[in-house]
Amino acid sequence: xxxxxxxxxxxxxxxxxxxxxxxxxxxxxxxxxxxxxxxxxxxxxxxxxxxxxxxxxxxxxxxxxxxxxxxxxxxxxxxxxxxxxxxxxxxxxxxxxxxxxxxxxxxxxxxxxxxxxxxxxxxxxxxxxxxxxxxxxxxxxxxxxxxxxxxxxxxxxxxxxxxxxxxxxxxxxxxxxxxxxxxxxxxxxxxxxxxxxxxxxxxxxxxxxxxxxxxxxxxxxxxxxxxxxxxxxxxxxxxxxxxxxxxxxxxxxxxxxxxxxxxxxxxxxxxxxxxxxxxxxxxxxxxxxxxxxxxxxxxxxxxxxxxxxxxxxxxxxxxxxxxxxxxxxxxxxxxxxxxxxxxxxxxxxxxxxxxxxxxxxxxxxxxxxxxxxxxxxxxxxxxxxxxxxxxxxxxxxxxxxxxxx
Amino acid sequence: xxxxxxxxxxxxxxxxxxxxxxxxxxxxxxxxxxxxxxxxxxxxxxxxxxxxxxxxxxxxxxxxxxxxxxxxxxxxxxxxxxxxxxxxxxxxxxxxxxxxxxxxxxxxxxxxxxxxxxxxxxxxxxxxxxxxxxxxxxxxxxxxxxxxxxxxxxxxxxxxxxxxxxxxxxx
Numbered sequence: 078x079x080x081x082x083x084x085x086x087x088x089x090x091x092x093x094x095x096x097x098x099x100x101x102x103x104x105x106x107x108x109x110x111x112x113x114x115x116x117x118x119x120x121x122x123x124x125x126x127x128x129x130x131x132x133x134x135x136x137x138x139x140x141x142x143x144x145x146x147x148x149x150x151x152x153x154x155x156x157x158x159x160x161x162x163x164x165x166x167x168x169x170x171x172x173x174x175x176x177x178x179x180x181x182x183x184x185x186x187x188x189x190x191x192x193x194x195x196x197x198x199x200x201x202x203x204x205x206x207x208x209x210x211x212x213x214x215x216x217x218x219x220x221x222x223x224x225x226x227x228x229x230x231x232x233x234x235x236x237x238x239x240x241x242x243x244x245x246x247x248x249x250x251x252x253x254x255x256x257x258x259x260x261x262x263x264x265x266x267x268x269x270x271x272x273x274x275x276x277x278x279x280x281x282x283x284x285x286x287x288x289x290x291x292x293x294x295x296x297x298x299x300x301x302x303x304x305x306x307x308x309x310x311x312x313x314x315x316x317x318x319x320x321x322x323x324x325x326x327x328x329x330x331x332x333x334x335x336x337x338x339x340x341x342x343x344x345x346x347x348x349x350x351x352x353x354x355x356x357x358x359x360x361x362x363x364x365x366x367x368x369x370x371x372x373x374x375x376x377x378x379x380x381x382x383x384x385x386x387x388x389x390x391x392x393x394x395x396x397x398x399x400x401x402x403x404x405x406x407x408x409x410x411x412x413x414x415x416x417x418x419x420x421x422x423x424x425x426x427x428x429x430x431x432x433x434x435x436x437x438x439x440x441x442x443x444x445x446x447x448x449x450x451x452x453x454x455x456x457x458x459x460x461x462x463x464x465x466x467x468x469x470x471x472x473x474x475x476x477x478x479x480x481x482x
Numbered sequence: 483x484x485x486x487x488x489x490x491x492x493x494x495x496x497x498x499x500x501x502x503x504x505x506x507x508x509x510x511x512x513x514x515x516x517x518x519x520x521x522x523x524x525x526x527x528x529x530x531x532x533x534x535x536x537x538x539x540x541x542x543x544x545x546x547x548x549x550x551x552x553x554x555x556x557x558x559x560x561x562x563x564x565x566x567x568x569x570x571x572x573x574x575x576x577x578x579x580x581x582x583x584x585x586x587x588x589x590x591x592x593x594x595x596x597x598x599x600x601x602x603x604x605x606x607x608x609x610x611x612x613x614x615x616x617x618x619x620x621x622x623x624x625x626x627x628x629x630x631x632x633x634x635x636x637x638x639x640x641x642x643x644x645x646x647x648x649x650x651x652x653x
Binding site for chain 1: 494499500502503592596607
């Protein structure tokens with residue numbers, strides 16, 4: 078073989094090697110899957126530090142976290158970590174990927190087909206009529222929200238990076254779990270306290286009444302508790318309503334263990350302290366949980382004329398976690414513009430709305446006795462009608478439609 | 483924390499594909515490649531606080547971790563067994579279209595030949611075509627830049643002969 082021929086052969090081989098290494102890549106989904114696993118395997122204290130730090134950095138004040146609440150968080154985090162790891166571990170089932178089975182989609186859908194979260198505004202602007210009669214609903218204000226038909230246009234800026242977010246699942250609790258929860262805060266079952274359907278349990282403790290309600294699937298709303306002192310409790314913890322709320326919740330180890338923002342609303346002697354619930358994202362930061370009209374929610378404490386009258390919030394539950402294939406940001410925009418209105422109640426003429434902002438949120442969907450916290454984009458835009466400014470919201474679930482029921 | 487250190491997620495996104503390709507060229511199955519790649523980035527993630535961008539590029543740092551993880555893999559399972567599995571598994575996988583699509587490998591046969599090279603030759607080829615300079619290859623393989631070049635060219639000729647030998651056998 079001449080030197081020239083050999084050189085040409087070797088150069089061709091080098092080009093082929095360049096192509097071979099440049100085009101050899103892991104299966105689709107592996108990159109996000111591994112990233113989530115890495116996040117889940119981070120030392121617990123760093124996850125807690127980041128979770129607390131990221132919230133603390135963004136908001137002026139975060140509530141203190143008592144040991145009891147941290148313990149609950151640990152259960153959730155460790156449980157999620159174990160499930161993430163077990164679901165995504167390179168296990169014998171993983172090895173089957175290389176055997177040509179349709180493994181990736183199965184691996185990314187271990188919860189099966191997911192129900193689809195959606196906005197359920199009901200009548201606008203009528204107040205929520207079927208919501209819980211607790212402070213959960215007290216903060217709901219859907220005036221000037223519009224969910225009817227509109228001509229939509231996207232004029233905002235989507236995030237550059239596609240979303241990475243886990244899906245969380247809880248199993249609908251039974252009465253025994255409600256009993257355990259009641260016992261943990263010093264309450265015992267009391268049939269005389271309150272009767273009626275729709276409760277997992279009614280309890281009484283020292284100077285308070287506790288009710289625990291199951292998921293309200295029509296909204297949906299996760300299982301929640303409502304703790305009402307038999308007489309208003311003088312707020313302690315200082316003049317700040319946040320401190321008073323934290324002190325009251327801390328007395329029962331009910332300070333939220335999940336990431337949250339504290340929000341205070343005041344009106345005519347009534348103060349509502351809300352702990353808006355968020356979920357940690359694998360790449361850092363959080364996404365807030367929104368309800369059936371796209372508003373953030375979580376736990377809350379009612380204070381009337383300096384006395385605490387009620388506290389409510391989601392029942393502490395273990396969450397399983399996994400990942401699903403999510404749609405791209407471009408696809409999310411297309412789905413937002415093509416989405417049907419959440420309400421048929423329309424303004425005439427049909428308004429034209431520029432959707433200008435988008436927020437990554439979590440929304441609850443419920444099916445088959447299980448609740449699913451799923452990532453979604455909440456698009457928003459405003460328009461004027463009869464001299465008033467209305468806000469139009471569109472919720473776009475991010476789990477691939479083929480993996481949803 | 484060093485201010486010149488990029489966020490780990492950027493490093494992860496930038497290098498995952500290259501590290502996977504490097505590992506995949508050494509081992510017989512995509513499952514093994516995923517295992518090792520996962521281990522590489524788990525280790526890197528834990529050690530990232532100690533990474534000094536002034537002293538070494540992210541590529542050289544990651545490929546050192548990848549090289550060590552791959553060597554550990556072979557040590558743990560027995561390299562001879564692994565090579566045997568490589569030889570046995572690759573042709574089977576080639577006949578499975580869904581597996582080929584899944585793995586996203588376009589030059590499977592060529593990578594099989596790379597995997598069959600002697601260890602240092604295979605390493606030189608894989609590191610060089612993963613985008614490292616000869617200086618970085620030499621540094622990782624504990625030899626000079628010139629020695630890395632010589633090793634690489636020797637490996638390239640061996641690879642060419644292996645490919646040509648198979649083509650002749652087929653004809």
